[in-house]
Amino acid sequence: MSDLIDDPTPGINAPEFTVTELSGAVKRTIEGEFSHVRVRGEIGRVSRPRSGHIYLDLKDDRAVISGVIWKGVAARLATQPEEGLEVVATGRLTTFPGQSKYQIVIEDIAPAGMGALMAMLEKRKKALEGEGLFAAERKKPLPYLPEVIGVVTSPSGAVIRDILHRLRDRFPRKVLIWPVAVQGQKCAPEVTRAIEGFNRLTPGGALPRPDLLIVARGGGSIEDLWGFNEESVARAAAASDIPLISAVGHETDTTLIDFVSDRRAPTPTAAAELAVPVRMELLAWVDGQSARLTRGITQSTTQRGQRLRDLSRALPKPGVLVEAARQRLDYTSDRLGPSLHAAAQKKRVRMVEVSGSLRPASLNRLTAEAKRRLGDRTSRLQPQLLTRDIERKKNDLGKILARLDRVGNSQVAKWSTDLSALERMRQSLGYEETLKRGYAVVRSGDQVITTKSAAEKATALEIQFQDGSFKIGAKPSKPKSKPTPPPEQGTLL
Template structure:
């Protein structure tokens, strides 16, 4: 019984710790054993307080560990933590005595393989698509033939050489290059700044504002192309007022900038092909249209001439129209002499009859009556009425004169316009305009030489340039034919 009383309780000889001492000892053990670890897991809860630090949870199907990323480290991370992303976190384990828990202080974080990157890309795509950044209504049409093309790419890679070479082959244009890093941590920020910088240029300024932008990069892995999946790049492409073509990677590579751009090209070379048309095809089309125009004008003139000749055949001849009138004139002329003699004889007989009955009293009565009628007529004739009638007639005459002058001016202007148009057509169809563009005509005598064989057999050649002719082999040069002087104003009248 006494032995039981004297023995101390079990564990009474163990050292005694305070809570702080025990927490510090646990902290030293954990930090000493796990000074540097890499943990793979799925990011759960993510908290970003105003301090700039990031607090998150790493979890798998059976456990959860808290993590913290300090403000300075968070600003340097290439991949920002997002909920649901599977990552590999590198850091050190420590404890937080205030809550009696352990946590990992993360120094670096990276997606855990291709699947995690693709899941992160798909999640980001859905979020940006929900904002309407990929809507077809936001996309702008590409200019048919831009004067200046801005290219955002690396200045030392093969991409810019391929684009410049393709533009030079198809249709040379002015190109402004904004050099950027196309992979790495600075890629996204530099590409976004380049797109925004091109849009801030003033149209017509010292540095011309591009009419079209091309964001290009060669092929690579998903990690190499990840900068073009960043949100700042996608938002910059969607906000660009200048039409934008994305040409990132190969044809099978797809990044988020492809959805936000106005047009996606499978390769950088294809982007150059989308940017400009083929110059030779345009020239061929223009020549075809010119030939069609010439044929149309020729056929139109020919058809109208034929129609005029057909109508002329249906009209009677002028001689036939005046035959009946000429015959009536001859018949009336033959009757005129006898009719005048008969009328004069009849008047003479009437005069004899009237003069026989005239008496002085009758003459005085007739004279008085005539004077009275003359005075009545003179009373009705006043200068005011005559002046008013003359003024009215002058006004009518002035109006008719003005109408005639305006009609004459309009007719002369119409004739002059038609003559100018015909002159331009004549100059456009003539070969002299072709000589002004650097071409020449080779003749041997009056024959035009078109082949090398004809030139070799010719004894003498004459070359016609824009400003004259030049003889080879003893031929005598002819002076250039001068163009006729344009008609003077009013010559049509």
């Protein structure tokens, strides 16, 4: 026994293992004891190689454990790992013999309580805000009256019924519904695809592109609304070319899509109210504007008519304007006949005087001399030159006559236009036109009555209307052989 105790090589009878055998034994032991574990910790280093797997560290204040998420699992995760996020990882422990270390193969990962969710939300919010996605200048104005409204929501919930009912009450519009899951793992990708799908529609196509989008969901817990806090949904809403209204949750609920949308509505019903105006209010406004326009036109026309009547009183009477011209015409026409007779008599005397000095011998001598001179001149004439000169002069005369004809026609047309304008002015300024508008001329004999006192003093009055005269207080008299025409001017009542 003492020999065994003093043996310098204790455990010499223990079995020997190779490195691989020992690593395999450790692997089996760990996987057998920890086949399913849930580990709570803070995510440290996160690595995403091209293979699609995710490598990370889970740590607390005293220890660190390595973790791996295989590619197929990583694509199904509802919460993607982010550095600094406190999570609860579910998986199994295993070893990695190549580096003599143990690690957890993560099958699911979830934020560790409300604080972790809020911390992750705040981190995403700061990142998106730093990129300028919340800036006010990026917000697009909502169309005043959209023709087509696209709604991204669940087709079976009360939200879509509230929106359709409110739109029908305010101003019925065409509505396209893109059904999506509004909570759970499918929520974020389906909402993202719906926003992008509406933006890919062709304006005026078989399926019209909406003029406005509404992303809506009813109230719920932060876990239920978490799909609208995903970065993919926020970026899709920010990149939308179509103006977008977010109506997720109740008035007190706030998600990332509310910050990047062009307008946030506290409820889905409020989103419908933001989308369209009230039809009856628009009709009432149009009726009010029409009444204002009618009153303005009527008032303007009345004022201009009164102004025209005021100005017409300052104009001279038409008879006065033509009196001088009429007198000159009468004077000239009276002198025309005697002047013509005197001129004809003078020409006749002159002709007698000239013919008395003519003698046949003188005429013969003049005729012979004229023939001689004509012969001398005709011998020097060339018919071809005369013909060409005649043709040239004829062409020049034709051009002059054409110009004269054009100028004459233009002048006659101008005179005709001016004369027509003067005639219209005479008619419009004449008191007969005023009588057609309901006015009348009051006379007492040949005197025009312009005041009340003069009318009271008059024994008989004659009122001239548009279609004739009416006498008041006149004594019956015998009809005259030739009625005296009424004067051209009178006082308007």
